[in-house]
Amino acid sequence: MSAQDTIRGVSRRRGAVAVFVVVSLITLLGFAALAVDVGRLYVARSELQSAADAAALAGAWELVNEDRLKGPGELQTVLNAVRQKVASVAALNPSMGIGPLVDLNYDNSVDGDVVLGHLNQLTNMGEQISVANPAEFNTVLVRVRRDPTRNGPIVLWFARVLGLASADLVAEGAAAFQDGIEGYEPTEETGPAQLLPLALRDTPWNDLVGTLLGQNGIYGDDYTYDQETHQITEGPDGIPELNLYPGAGDGQLPPGNFGTVDIGPANNSTADISRQILHGISAEDFAHIGGELNLADGPVELNGDTGLSAAIKDELEAIKKQPRGILIFDHVSGPGENAVYNIVQFVGIRIMDVKLTGPMSKKRVLVQPALVIDGSTTTGSSSSSYNIYHPVCLVR
Numbered sequence: 601m602s603a604q605d606t607i608r609g610v611s612r613r614r615g616a617v618a619v620f621v622v623v624s625l626i627t628l629l630g631f632a633a634l635a636v637d638v639g640r641l642y643v644a645r646s647e648l649q650s651a652a653d654a655a656a657l658a659g660a661w662e663l664v665n666e667d668r669l670k671g672p673g674e675l676q677t678v679l680n681a682v683r684q685k686v687a688s689v690a691a692l693n694p695s696m697g698i699g700p701l702v703d704l705n706y707d708n709s710v711d712g713d714v715v716l717g718h719l720n721q722l723t724n725m726g727e728q729i730s731v732a733n734p735a736e737f738n739t740v741l742v743r744v745r746r747d748p749t750r751n752g753p754i755v756l757w758f759a760r761v762l763g764l765a766s767a768d769l770v771a772e773g774a775a776a777f778q779d780g781i782e783g784y785e786p787t788e789e790t791g792p793a794q795l796l797p798l799a800l801r802d803t804p805w806n807d808l809v810g811t812l813l814g815q816n817g818i819y820g821d822d823y824t825y826d827q828e829t830h831q832i833t834e835g836p837d838g839i840p841e842l843n844l845y846p847g848a849g850d851g852q853l854p855p856g857n858f859g860t861v862d863i864g865p866a867n868n869s870t871a872d873i874s875r876q877i878l879h880g881i882s883a884e885d886f887a888h889i890g891g892e893l894n895l896a897d898g899p900v901e902l903n904g905d906t907g908l909s910a911a912i913k914d915e916l917e918a919i920k921k922q923p924r925g926i927l928i929f930d931h932v933s934g935p936g937e938n939a940v941y942n943i944v945q946f947v948g949i950r951i952m953d954v955k956l957t958g959p960m961s962k963k964r965v966l967v968q969p970a971l972v973i974d975g976s977t978t979t980g981s982s983s984s985s986y987n988i989y990h991p992v993c994l995v996r
Contacts, residue, residue, distance in 0.1 A: 651693035652773035659740035660775035670838035778990035783894030792880025861904035895984035948972035948987035
């Protein structure tokens with residue numbers, strides 16, 4: 601082969617390599633361009649999910665509103681406020697520079713942007729949200745969209761060469777507070793149980809709930825708790841009160857229908873009761889009764905004292921306005937310090953007024969039903985509580 605032929609062969613090979621390099625560069629640039637669009641979609645999807653999660657959490661906390669206790673009219677106002685909260689929080693979490701809008705879905709269609717409903721088992725991803733009974737709603741599901749119907753699709757830059765000018769995205773988040781409370785099991789992580797060492801007979805409690813639901817007029821409504829200012833004033837607020845103090849005033853309880861219970865060392869001292877009222881019942885206290893108080897397998901017997909000592913007046917006064925749980929019993933055996941309460945339920949209350957001095961007819965510990973959120977609660981398939989819930993969390 602001549603030198604000239606060798607030079608021509610080398611030139612042809614160099615030309616083929618150059619073409620290969622050019623084609624490879626074009627391919628690599630194409631993949632790089634697509635990677636940019638894929639990255640944009642990933643960021644947009646992540647931002648939409650953040651918006652959906654934040655809006656669902658805010659909506660679920662808004663759902664924990666005691667106005668829902670006041671009947672269907674007030675409940676509807678609460679549900680409308682939940683939808684407005686969802687919309688405002690979603691708009692504060694932009695996706696690719698756009699504060700996303702959500703449809704408020706007042707018809708509560710299960711495929712809408714804002715769905716209010718109930719979940720029994722928050723960890724069961726296959727459970728369908730129920731929208732049948734607004735009084736039981738514990739879940740807020742939010743869908744945030746970037747598509748032609750809402751907020752516009754995500755514009756693509758380089759995928760246009762493949763005929764893809766835009767992409768539709770939707771993110772879904774759901775938050776709920778768990779009902780079905782069956783007991784208490786405080787730990788270092790949850791902190792003390794927000795449960796008062798007080799027991800009330802089931803009959804007056806059921807009558808109080810009946811008054812709340814408009815089924816009877818046994819108990820009065822003389823005080824108002826303002827959720828915004830956290831102040832108590834005189835005058836009705838739609839939630840009646842019950843005087844716990846036995847033998848005193850209107851709506852009085854006969855002796856034996858109310859008292860303190862021992863969750864802790866046997867024969868809790870007044871100092872123990874006072875501490876538990878102020879700060880909750882600790883894991884150390886619960887250790888004396890096996891570490892937990894659970895009604896899943898039926899009623900539980902607890903020792904206690906009938907009646908109420910004026911020595912804890914200041915402690916009860918100090919926790920006025922704070923929602924707490926108390927225990928409900930269906931019968932008590934034994935007198936005084938030897939009382940044994942048969943505990944059947946946990947209920948949420950708020951102390952509205954305390955007066956344990958002066959004549960018997962003026963003494964009172966007024967409570968009204970309240971919503972209680974407590975991380976030390978345990979849940980199960982059936983509820984042994986009224987208006988006591990595990991805290992709001994993301995569930996989907």
